[in-house]
Structure formats: C-alpha cells, structure tokens
Amino acid sequence: MQLPVFKNDKAAILAVFILMTILHSNAQEKPAVEKSQFKINVLLPGFVYEHGLSNKNTFYSELSSGYGYTSNSFGKTWIFYPYINEQFRHYYNLEKRAGKGKITSHNSGGFVAMSAFYNFRSISTNNNFLSENSSITVAPVWGFQRTYKGNFNLDLNMGVGYNFEKNDSGLVPVLNFTLGWVIGK
Template sequence: MEKHCVIFGNNIFSKSISSIEKVILVSLFFFGSYVGFSQKAVEASVEKSVFGVQVGPIGVWAHNELKLSNQIALRSEIGWGGVSSAHIEPLIALEPRWYYNLNRRANKGRRIDGNSGNYISFRANYRFFDISEAENNNQDYLILATSWGIRRNIGNHFNYEAGLGVGLGIRDEEGKEIGYTTIFNLKIGYRF
C-alpha cells in the first residue's frame, strides 16, 4: 500500500489511499474541471440594431430590429407583399421577437450575429389597399398573429428566415370582418 501526502494550507496529513479511492479522486478532479468550465457560459445577446432588406416568394421588405433586452428585439418592417402575385399590398409591421436559444447557440460555438437564432414573436401587420383591386382599393387589413421562426446566416451579410404562425385577421370592408389566419414566412435577406 502506498502512502501519499495531502496538503491542506500549511498542514501536511499522511494518509493511505486505496486504488478505489484513487479512481474516485481522479474522477472527481476531471468531473469538477468539466463542471467548472461549463459554468463559464457565454451570456449571449441580440444585437443593438440590425437593419436589412429581405425578399420572399411574393414581396420585398426593409426591416430594423432594435434591442429591448438580451433576448428580445423589436422588429419594425415596411414593404410590399401579399398572398399571391395577384394581390400585392403595401404593409407595415411591428413585431417583438424573443430569441430563446441564443445562449445555447453561443455555447455550442454557433453564430448569433445578426440575431441568428430561433424566435417566438407576436406580429401586428397592417396591410393598406390592395393594388390589384382598383374598385376596392380601400380595404385595410390588420393581422395579429403569434409565430415561431428561425433566422440563420449565410456568409457575413446574407441570411434566411422561415416561420409559421396563427392569428386573427381583421378586414374593414363595410363593417368589420374577423377571421382566423395562418402566417407562413420564407425570406432571403441582406444585412447592412
């Protein structure tokens, strides 16, 4: 049996250590090192301000995301879009986004620049007149929807977004019309 010295402060204690105790001590040392390193998690944050343009299957948009907290950004958007090429409408939108997985992405070494991550949002979208309907071009349309989506970077300035959501659509056509609506989002963009 070997004798080892264990030093605590200025005191030296002699103690016999068995093979099992050695395995336990070595395991605790390595596990403790792993836990110690894993506690140095990066506190990830959305960017202070992100400005860009995006195009989708039907539409083009300019947007800005303003940081409200480490994980929440307020997205404002203006553009032209619609449900088909026959119905193109000018629109404005306001959308607080909660980027819920930024810390996990940063800890795994994945990119979070340009607010690249998964998000949950509440979107208020106001569509003005429909340019395809000359006789009914005063049909305003408000959409209030909750959605889930992702944004990922392609290189330094390009990105893509995809998302799904559900909400209420409110149309002002000789009185109020309210109905359920779905949101599908697929865009490719350039970040300045």
C-alpha cells in the first residue's frame, strides 16, 4: 500500500482536516442531561420540571402533595399537605452507564443533590387537630432516576437534613420517591 504524496502544504492540511472531520463525526457524543423535562407524579400527585444547566447538572423543581399520620388526646388522623422540593442535582455516572449500554435518556442515572423542601401547613378536615406548622428542610441527598419504556419514570433520593419549624427544629431523615411519567419526547 502506498501513502499519498502531497505536492504542497495546502493539500496536506486539507487532507488532515478532512480526516479529523471524519473521525470527529464518527466519535460518540458524551451523554448529557436533558435541556428540560416535565414529569407527572402519580404516587403523590404533583408536577416536576427539571432544567439542564450543563452536561451533568440540573435544577429540579417539584410541586406535590404529602401525607402523614398524627395523633393527640382526641385520637389519630391522617394529614395532607402540599410541598415544594427544589434541588441542584449533579449526575455523576452518565458516561459509565452509557459505556455499559444502559439508558441515560431522560436523566436516567445516579446523582447527588442539595435539596430544600418547603412543607406548607397541613390541610385537615378534623377540627380537633390543629394544622401542623409549615417547615423548611435542607439536606444533601443521594439518589437515582430511571425512565423506562413508555416514559414511565421512577425517582428516589434520600439523605439526612435539618428541619426548621416554628416550634421544633432538628435533624430529620429525608426520603423522596416519585413514580410517574415524563411528558414529551
């Protein structure tokens, strides 16, 4: 096999440029988070919007509802409260998942995040129970998100945080689990 001989520098530069263009076009792109995605949470009814800030970082906003169980001298009851969850997420294993042939679309990967929950006062229909106070919880969390066939989505994250409440503040466990669908694409 004989290598081509170039008569001038311009032809050599053009050949190198064409070769680099071909190699670059055949190279796989690194996986990145979605620029934006909406989700519906059906487990605890609510909505989620996740906005991509860079290839591995997102801002996650969730408006959902929570449920709890409380008791006092009048008895026991379930409580219902809306909450807002804001997170700055860093997806740390997208390349590793893609290298193993696993799905990374719709931000399917593991992440660490700084999370802030705002729990509104509970909405209670029983006058014997006072509405619980609103509170803010700040926590570092670890979690993962997976989107399966049909855009079915599962998101779980957990950690330990500090809860700020009018009458009672302190360390609390944090667990957030959503089950729903990604809307679009």
